[in-house]
Amino acid sequence: MTKHLCCSALGKIYYANVNDKGIITGQKIDLTEDAIVAVMDKLSWLAIAKKPFDGKAEIEINGFRLSIDGTGNSHFMEKHAGGKPWSAAQEPASEILR
Structure with missing residues (x-):
């Protein structure tokens, strides 16, 4: 075993x-909660490290694609988008739907 x-x-x-x-x-x-938090932390850091920052990240693990979209969370976007106020309304529709 x-x-x-x-x-x-x-x-x-x-x-x-x-x-x-x-x-x-x-x-x-x-370990359910710990595993979920670890994956979300990883995806958050991938989103934050993205240049230009758009609040979205994807990771593929063993053929499964996990995605995070932080654009709906204004606190997350304000905190990591350079400290300036941010809203989804500032993004062109093509960027939101992509």
Whole structure:
């Protein structure tokens, strides 16, 4: 048996012992919230590092594409768009829909 990061049928993410048949055995540690926060932090930093900053980021992990769009959060945009007030109305429609 080895420890693995696992996902249950109900969407919980665990760090647990997994036997040779792939079944979780023994004690498991629920990491769902920590995993979600870690992914959101990564996507936020990708969005912030983007030049020019548009509040959007994408990351592909094992064929799955995860996206963040912070343009609807004015606090996030004001904090990371150079401190100036920002609103989605300032963006051309083509940029919002892209």
